[in-house]
Structure formats: structure tokens, C-alpha cells
Amino acid sequence: NAGVMQNPRHLVRRRGQEARLRCSPMKGHSHVYWYRQLPEEGLKFMVYLQKENIIDESGMPKERFSAEFPKEGPSILRIQQVVRGDSAAYFCASSPPIALDNEQFFGPGTRLTVL
Amino acid sequence: AQSVTQLDSHVSVSEGTPVLLRCNYSSSYSPSLFWYVQHPNKGLQLLLKYTSAATLVKGINGFEAEFKKSETSFHLTKPSAHMSDAAEYFCVVSEASGGYQKVTFGIGTKLQVIP
Numbered sequence: 001n002a003g004v005m006q007n008p009r010h011l012v013r014r015r016g017q018e019a020r021l022r023c024s025p026m027k028g029h030s031h032v033y034w035y036r037q038l039p040e041e042g043l044k045f046m047v048y049l050q051k052e053n054i055i056d057e058s059g060m061p062k063e064r065f066s067a068e069f070p071k072e073g074p075s076i077l078r079i080q081q082v083v084r085g086d087s088a089a090y091f092c093a094s095s096p097p098i099a100l101d102n103e104q105f106f107g108p109g110t111r112l113t114v115l
Numbered sequence: 116a117q118s119v120t121q122l123d124s125h126v127s128v129s130e131g132t133p134v135l136l137r138c139n140y141s142s143s144y145s146p147s148l149f150w151y152v153q154h155p156n157k158g159l160q161l162l163l164k165y166t167s168a169a170t171l172v173k174g175i176n177g178f179e180a181e182f183k184k185s186e187t188s189f190h191l192t193k194p195s196a197h198m199s200d201a202a203e204y205f206c207v208v209s210e211a212s213g214g215y216q217k218v219t220f221g222i223g224t225k226l227q228v229i230p
Binding site: 031033035041042043044045048055056091093095101102103104106107108109111 | 146147149151156157158159161164166205209210211213215216217218219220221222223
């Protein structure tokens, strides 16, 4: 059973471009969570999605950021018109519909660098 | 509301000496608690988890943690540090909230191991 997969692992964008980060949850997992880790900080919750639904986006910046988890395919975190402050590691986690032990399983992360 | 406090942002130990990384939490309900390790530019690896079973939890690489409800603590220990233990460690609390798992990360403790 493959773990949570994220791609790309590293992404470089210039200011004003768009960044698309992908997350494929573990097989059988229908819940996806996105976190951001700024340099020298811990992980901060951004958004929680189930298939085709955003459940909690309380951690998402109000502008330029959006997330989706379509019926088919990976979850996408999209950042429009990136700025240098968006440079961070973005982690995705997944969990099954009924999560034993409340555990989330983390992907390897995507490191976004904005030039 | 839940929160996690990692009491030390940096810990430095000599190789072969004990490791103690401190974590205190607050939670409205019975939480699950986790310790993750992150090596530089790598993803998160689960070290161990507490899920209301045994209060002394053994994890990978010789680490263990004890859940102390009266002290609201979940400190991570290892009897003898190894050079490969140098990394950043995150204490995490998770509890069911609004029908899903709410996860909160501590800010992290960087462990330095001196030869």
C-alpha cells in the first residue's frame, strides 16, 4: 500500500506565477488535509477536504489560495500570483473515513521556492 | 480548544547521553498524542503515538514517551542519543472536533547531538 504521494517534491516559481501542488492520498483514504511549514516554524493547518467537499478552510489565506479534492484524481492546492512569502514546505496528510487512533498519514511534502 | 507547547526550541546533548524533549498539551476531550521527527529537508516520520491504551508508549529508534494526564505532559525520551537522532521533533495533539480530527502541531524542538 503506497503512502501519501505529493508532487512535485520541489517547485520553483517566479513572483506572479501560479503554483499547483498535488496530493494523492493513501488507498482507501477519503480525507485530505493540507499544512504549511514556513521556515523555522511548525506545521500550520490550512484546509481539510473530503471528496468534492471543503470541510474546514479556516487556515487558508483569504486570497490567492484555493484547494480542491475532486471525485477522481488527486487533491490540488493552488496558489495564484505567488509572492516570496509563499515560499514554504507544503505537506498533505490523509486519513480513512473512520480514523482509528486519530492518526493522519503525511506525505513527503512539496517545497515551494518563489524567486 | 486544543494546544501544544514544546518547552524547548533547541536541545543539545552529547552522543550517548539521555534525551528529553518536553511537551505539554491542553485538550477538551481525550486526545491522541503523537511525536514526529523531521530530518532536514525531509518529510515527517511518525515516532510514536498515544491513543488511550498504555500510558508508556514505545516508538521507533529507541524513543519512548509517557502520557501523564495529571501533568498534561507527553515528554519524549531516549536513553542514549545517537548522531543520527539530530533532527527536529514535533509534538502533535489530535482530537475529534466537528466530526473530524483536528490536529495541532507544536512549534518543534531542534535536537543537536554533539560527538
